Amino acid sequence: MLTRVPDYYEKFHCLAGACPHTCCEKWEVVIDEETACRYFAVPGPLGEKLRAVLQADEAGAFCFPLDGGRCPFLDGENLCEIHRKLGEDATSVTCREHPRFIEDYGPFQEITLSASCPAAGALLLGTEAPLTFAELETAEPGEAGDQWLAVLLPLRDRMLDILADRSVPLRRRLRDFLLLAREAQLALEEEREACLPALAETWQAPRDWRAAGESRLVSHGLRFLGTLEILDRDWPELLAQARTAAPVPQSEALLERIAVYFAFRYLLKTVNDGDLLSRAQLVAFAVLTVERLAAVCGLPEALRRFSCEIEHSSENLEALLWAFQWEEELSCGALLRELSAI
Numbered sequence: 001m002l003t004r005v006p007d008y009y010e011k012f013h014c015l016a017g018a019c020p021h022t023c024c025e026k027w028e029v030v031i032d033e034e035t036a037c038r039y040f041a042v043p044g045p046l047g048e049k050l051r052a053v054l055q056a057d058e059a060g061a062f063c064f065p066l067d068g069g070r071c072p073f074l075d076g077e078n079l080c081e082i083h084r085k086l087g088e089d090a091t092s093v094t095c096r097e098h099p100r101f102i103e104d105y106g107p108f109q110e111i112t113l114s115a116s117c118p119a120a121g122a123l124l125l126g127t128e129a130p131l132t133f134a135e136l137e138t139a140e141p142g143e144a145g146d147q148w149l150a151v152l153l154p155l156r157d158r159m160l161d162i163l164a165d166r167s168v169p170l171r172r173r174l175r176d177f178l179l180l181a182r183e184a185q186l187a188l189e190e191e192r193e194a195c196l197p198a199l200a201e202t203w204q205a206p207r208d209w210r211a212a213g214e215s216r217l218v219s220h221g222l223r224f225l226g227t228l229e230i231l232d233r234d235w236p237e238l239l240a241q242a243r244t245a246a247p248v249p250q251s252e253a254l255l256e257r258i259a260v261y262f263a264f265r266y267l268l269k270t271v272n273d274g275d276l277l278s279r280a281q282l283v284a285f286a287v288l289t290v291e292r293l294a295a296v297c298g299l300p301e302a303l304r305r306f307s308c309e310i311e312h313s314s315e316n317l318e319a320l321l322w323a324f325q326w327e328e329e330l331s332c333g334a335l336l337r338e339l340s341a342i
């Protein structure tokens with residue numbers, strides 16, 4: 001099967017015990033059923049500990065509840081006791097896959113490395129070169145995919161090209177990216193999806209187009225983020241500081257890489273529900289929010305925190321996508337006004 005990955009994918013190595021923000025803290029570790037069944041058969045003291053810690057929630061899903069905010073198998077050197085004593089294959093699917101987000105589309109899959117992981121974030125922001133994607137062949141057989149993939153792929157390619165066009169200022173690229181998404185969304189809603197490849201090929205950015213009116217999108221957005229489920233106790237304080245912080249210019253090339261990271265990760269998921277525009281809004285919103293947070297804590301930390309709070313909480317992600325559709329202050333129009341401001 002063809003697997004598409006970011007160009008730095010093969011360079012990724014987990015920092016393990018040297019990680020300053022280990023993924024074995026703060027998140028409850030979900031244990032897949034197959035791994036849980038194996039844990040019931042592990043002999044000796046480790047087996048006893050595994051069975052004592054393992055819990056099933058109301059829906060029957062297994063997990064390791066945190067102990068003092070940490071995975072109970074994280075030792076004093078920040079290493080995994082299960083990995084150390086039984087090998088990597090004994091860890092759960094969640095632990096083996098993290099920080100990979102794996103999207104299986106049938107005939108191909110796409111993998112991103114979560115920007116919440118410090119090692120993955122350092123690779124994403126470690127160069128100002130354009131972010132590109134590589135294609136690998138794996139032995140796994142592919143399956144038939146949704147028919148929308150054929151029309152969404154060329155559209156996403158064009159949207160990624162718009163984001164990567166360095167002859168145009170980034171804010172204008174984000175504006176054009178949203179305008180194309182808005183037009184494509186209309187076609188999807190009117191069941192004219194067959195026209196998307198032609199739209200992608202022939203679409204022209206309007207000259208000198210600006211959305212009229214004032215925008216307070218970033219401060220509304222920061223306030224809205226504070227109403228969502230919170231992972232890190234000091235996240236609300238960071239959001240509050242960012243609301244009053246004076247913007248600090250950031251590297252356009254790095255912000256572009258952040259935009260391309262989010263666009264690659266989310267746009268094709270439109271195949272699941274037909275909602276392209278909210279996902280395009282997420283891309284622009286993420287760039288503007290991370291840019292503002294960076295004024296308080298620097299760009300790498302701002303991206304890491306945003307990714308932790310939003311990308312690893314399906315509730316938060318869904319709430320944001322809902323708000324982009326239904327909250328005027330976070331609407332596509334508000335984003336376009338923000339991007340039209342000088």
Ligand code: SF4
Pocket residue numbers: 013014015016019020021022023024098099116117118119120
């Ligand atoms: S956050 Fe990344 S580098 Fe740190 S322990 Fe997890 S996978 Fe490894």
